[in-house]
Amino acid sequence: MKKIYLLSLAFLLITSACITGCKKEDKIVVDGPIDYTAVKKGPWNGLDSLTDTLFRNYGVRVFYEFNPRIIDPTTFYVPAQYDKAKLYTKYVVEKLWLEPLKKHFPRFLNDQKPIEFLILGTYVHFNSISSGTAAGAGLNAQYYRLGMGGADRIFFTKAGLRSHMNTLYHEHAHQLDQKFGRGYLYDRVSQGTYYQLNFQSKTLAQANADGFFTAYGGYAPEEDFATTVESMIGLTRAEVQTIIAKNPKLATKYEMVYKFYLDKGIDLHEMHDILDQVVNTLPL
């Protein structure tokens, strides 16, 4: 019995020696995730302050400077000029996109906004920087971020920015399409009649007669969907009605898209009118 006590005692002593003796002195204290790739930002410039304000007000973070952590290695583009990025953030992102949405369609903004917005100088080249005209208007494949290209090229005039908004809603439409799906029935409406790359030789009148809003819309179902949104943002309700009267397929797809957006809290026809008003208030 005594032997067992001794054994137990020895065991306890040894255990406590191990516990105390083995205390690691240089224990790493990590307060949070280590950001190995952080970019050290110097003093903020005017645009940094503006993007911060937008983030606070709308929950959308605007990026105009890039590093390999923001960009993936197969996307090629050039950063925007500082002045252009600043104008773009102020007028396009804030005045024409976020502000009207927050005021008129807050549910849509809250649920469907990308939380990151990238402003690029060139259009988006996917295989090589020198792919010429074979470039995308924006980056829309990730739900949480939307990127718009061509900030160095767009015209900072009322007409130029108004037209750019059509493109912005076009790119955002791709995002919603990928997020929710445009639907089985939508794809069946014009099935078999898409032009594919032959869209380049089609006129607008021909495309309308064939059941598409634009020739590019006839390229494939996803562009059909996005150009429908683009047309509804760019044209008045009356103009849209005139076009959809040209082909019942157009009318069917228009109804689907209009409802798709209504369900998410935005009336695209109203948004068209709001954008027309807002763009006229810009000091350009």
Add this chain to the structure above:
Amino acid sequence: MKTIYSITFFAAMLCLASCKKDVLLDGNESIQRSNALEKELKAKLHSAPDGWIMFVRTLNPNVITAAPIIMKFDTVSSKVSMTSMYGKDAEPSLFSVSATTGMPQLTFSTGSTLSAMYEIGNTNVTDHFFKVLKVGADTIEVQPYRKGQASQSEGGEIIKMVRNTKPAWIADWQKETTKFMTRQDLFGYYLSTSMTYANGQPFTPLRMVFLNQPAGNITFFKENYPTMTNNKQVEAFSFAYYPLTGAAVQPLSFAGYNSIFYESTTGFSPATLFNTGPATIMSLFKTNYFLIRKLNPDYIDVFALDKDGKEVITGRIGFL
């Protein structure tokens, strides 16, 4: 009792073994290391009051020259101002320093002379992020992060930036105060050329003509052509070659800060204006640019440097 001894012995061994300190990968050290590298780079960038000179090489195999870009870094405001054939003290653009790949990275983060060169292509500037490979007393070695194509491996050509010690060619290049484009008396005539090459190669005079671009083209270039949208001091013209027999070559050419240059790009068409035309002139003169030493009444004195800043072409263009 023997049992206790042996248990104690084994337990003591166990203690020793378990007390061996693990060599932990300390993330904080990694941050300290990259911080030190960044700090070193920033200190070096900042320590050159006259800036750093990057020599950019065009990829045309016939060209023996490299174009200098003098960059002055303000590490407090993160702005870099560039003087090159594209312009003098151009509107500053932003840069940032990070350590995204474990080594410092220098990013020219807004539109600049360099981003325009990257976009035009055909030079060794194949990205606007650069890995910093080596920071020495008077040289900084950088490497574009990518080669410019999706299917190519990482890392472009290594480019050296050297501390600006005010070499003689800078003074030579910067003394002319008249702008080349104002010398319209040299435009629209057959001009002769004479060139001397430091490597001793012979040169047969070429019949050249300075031509103005149509106003519509100039408007288009200012709005769309990267070299002109990013470099406001650059003006477009055509440094055209009129052979004694055969068709003339009329490429798009530019006049920047005391300079004449031309670049080939596949991003625009027609090729004769943007791509093959400029490439022909590069091959004829073995350079993609001339710095202007002096605008004389009847001719202009020009020269060009190689990647080490050595004058390798000295020439005259005009009524010789």
